[in-house]
Amino acid sequence: MSTHTFAQTNDSYIEINGNVVNIITGEPIIAASIQEVNSNASTITNTEGAFLLKINNSGTITLKVDALGFKPKTVTVSKSNVNDLHIALQTSSIELTEVNITTYKNARDLVDKVFAKKRTNYLGDKTLMTAFYRETIKKRNKNASLAEAVLNLYKQPYDDAKQDVIKLVKSRKNTDYSKLDTIALKLQGGPFSTLYIDLMKYPEYVFTSYTMEGYDFEFGPSSEINGATVYTVEFKQKDNVIDPLYNGKLYINTNSLALVKATFSLNLSNQSEVINLLVKRKPDNVRIKAKNIEYTVDYREKNGKWYYGYSKANLTFEVKKRRRLFKSTYSLTCEMAVTDWELFDNTQDWSSKNTLSSSIIMSDEASGFSDPKFWGEYNVIEPEKSIESAIRKIQRRLQKEDGKTEASVGKKP
Structure with missing residues (x-):
């Protein structure tokens, strides 16, 4: 079986977890995309707004979070604060002429x-x-x-x-x-x-x-x-x-x-x-x-x-x-x-x-x-x-x- 992996050894990656919610209502946002800016590693939130992202154990961690109908958000994460992130997105109001x-x-x-x-x-x-x-x-x-x-x-x-x-x-x-x-x-x-x-x-x-x-x-x-x-x-x-x-x-x-x-x-x-x-x-x-x-x-x-x-x-x-x-x-x-x-x-x-x-x-x-x-x-x-x-x-x-x-x-x- 031919396989391909993008991560390296087990001790070379870290796990980031949290949830994404609507900043006004606090309701979970389903299928929001979470991507590490400096790579192609990404995941999505589940039906409860929760996510887990494993990335290479690099120095600076910057995440881009976006979802339909919300303004995207960039989040900088430190290695000491990778658990239970609470990311709130603001709804967007677009009017085209x-x-x-x-x-x-x-x-x-x-x-x-x-x-x-x-x-x-x-x-x-x-x-x-x-x-x-x-x-x-x-x-x-x-x-x-x-x-x-x-x-x-x-x-x-x-x-x-x-x-x-x-x-x-x-x-x-x-x-x-x-x-x-x-x-x-x-x-x-x-x-x-x-x-x-x-x-x-x-x-x-x-x-x-x-x-x-x-x-x-x-x-x-x-x-x-x-x-x-x-x-x-x-x-x-x-x-x-x-x-x-x-x-x-x-x-x-x-x-x-x-x-x-x-x-x-x-x-x-x-x-x-x-x-x-x-x-x-x-x-x-x-x-x-x-x-x-x-x-x-x-x-x-x-x-x-x-x-x-x-x-x-x-x-x-x-x-x-x-x-x-x-x-x-x-x-x-x-x-x-x-x-x-x-x-x-x-x-x-x-x-x-x-x-x-x-x-x-x-x-x-x-x-x-x-x-x-x-x-x-x-x-x-x-x-x-x-x-x-x-x-x-x-x-x-x-x-x-x-x-x-x-x-x-x-x-x-």
Whole structure:
């Protein structure tokens, strides 16, 4: 297995942790980006606003923190004060004049220009990225499956039709099948399910020359991302279109016309086509209904070039087995964050050996959960309380299983 790491030895990195909140309300800010200014090391906040960032043990530590709708903030951290940072961001209020908007004939014209400028705005070099992936499956509110992985992403240039490549560095997964008593829900594609949300690399999943005619586009309120103003373009499926398309928002940098963030959800009105699109295989006696299918992708900027930074998918299904009175609700969430990257050079392995298939289903491997230092120097998305609780339950179960194994050793046959 070919691996690549950006940190050095275990004693050469330090950990910085804290939370990011709204300065007015005190509420946590979800998916805020935290990046070390002097490197490409970065992470994001979880659903509780918490983060953990591991960086090389350098002298001066400067962090840049930003999120949609907030003014970015630069924080200098001393080595003696790296724990429990409390970073408060101020909301931004941006008003664009009519002149700004009427530069474009309509919102669709602006979206066309975004894709036309892809070669100019996005990385044009092969890039080697390290990323963290997490996948959870819940039945109602109970965690039934948890998978996590550190990956190498071999990102092709944005103007190149070649597909990106993923290699697995290390992973762990545990599924409690006793909680999946109606159906064992599995995510086909694993990390590719998040990678393909990269709209600028894979626009064909949402926007093609054909599907573009199935959307209505209009301007929404402007905002601020990464300290720069952004246009907001809202799009929705036309009423006369039968095939399921998407409704969402595109956030576009007003100067470069780079797409810096997108949020969108699948139109679920045509359930039969939605299920054909999303469900690859199911038992004949099971009926599945999609309740919510939504996606998010964020891009980051370095030296005037944008690149994929984070994506997340939330999928909720209602499952009913024939001749059963009650239905079960399953929620599947997968997310991936780029935690470090560098431009590819010819000394690095770009072959297809040991790469993941785009149809992969993460395999169960619980051993990593018993090691509290399993991730070592790799950056991960801090687990929220429900995931921490799930990990503790897995650890307790593994300890019990180990105890049973040890107790059985030495018994007479």
